[in-house]
Amino acid sequence: MASLNLNGIEKSYGSLKVVHGIDLEIADGEFIVLVGPSGCGKSTLLRMIAGLEAITEGEVRIGGSVVNWEAPKDRGIAMVFQNYALYPHMTVEDNMAFALQLAHRTPADIHERVDRAAAMLGLEAYLKRYPRELSGGQRQRVAMGRALVRDPKVFLFDEPLSNLDAKLRVQMRTEIRELQQRLKTTTVYVTHDQVEAMTMADRIVVMNAGRIEQVGTPLELYDRPANRFVGGFIGSPA
Numbered sequence: 001m002a003s004l005n006l007n008g009i010e011k012s013y014g015s016l017k018v019v020h021g022i023d024l025e026i027a028d029g030e031f032i033v034l035v036g037p038s039g040c041g042k043s044t045l046l047r048m049i050a051g052l053e054a055i056t057e058g059e060v061r062i063g064g065s066v067v068n069w070e071a072p073k074d075r076g077i078a079m080v081f082q083n084y085a086l087y088p089h090m091t092v093e094d095n096m097a098f099a100l101q102l103a104h105r106t107p108a109d110i111h112e113r114v115d116r117a118a119a120m121l122g123l124e125a126y127l128k129r130y131p132r133e134l135s136g137g138q139r140q141r142v143a144m145g146r147a148l149v150r151d152p153k154v155f156l157f158d159e160p161l162s163n164l165d166a167k168l169r170v171q172m173r174t175e176i177r178e179l180q181q182r183l184k185t186t187t188v189y190v191t192h193d194q195v196e197a198m199t200m201a202d203r204i205v206v207m208n209a210g211r212i213e214q215v216g217t218p219l220e221l222y223d224r225p226a227n228r229f230v231g232g233f234i235g236s237p238a
């Protein structure tokens, strides 16, 4: 369990600045939904938090400690992507175990963690299958399982449901939120779906062109959008 603090985070690619001075304090156990138009810097921000992208300026703190110079694997962060990124030639079980093997966990520990994650996600019957033998929803659960087995302090989700059909999306939304409430893992969840944002978030962060426009609970943003952009994005009159 840990808080996540962003302090003056910036990202430039050459002379092009795509993230401008992001300040955000996320409480331990909070579920933050990050929304904003395509290209506004959501994925770049998540990747900097995860350590997959160098931070041009600013500090990322997890549980109070600056992690800027820590390798991704040491930050206690697990990230779930839109395109699952499962290993096609590995079974479900091996997909979930892989990162733990790299971290030199004992076989008994790996087994226990994989079994526990599989039970939480309803994947017990699928452990010996390959990704191609699974439905879209099952693949997304395996992707979540790979994150879960590591007992992360922070979950990052980058549009994890956008490849699923509408009905499954609604179901997975509920599953992700229930799982997060059970584990109380601090979470940043990126989506471009307003309904997803309004129904899942403790607080919503609205980004535009590399900056934060407004932060608030779904009701605060709906009732009191700071400007037309937020109103338009949240679907309330501004």
Ligand code: ADP
Pocket: 013, 018, 036, 037, 038, 039, 040, 041, 042, 043, 044, 045
């Ligand atoms: P979002 O996830 O909100 O759609 P991104 O974080 O992917 O936005 O991208 C933010 C901006 O940074 C975009 O203008 C994108 O073109 C640019 N960008 C992303 N990655 C790179 C890169 N490796 N090199 C140059 N520009 C990039």
Ligand code: MG
Pocket: 042, 043, 044, 158
């Ligand atoms: Mg993105």
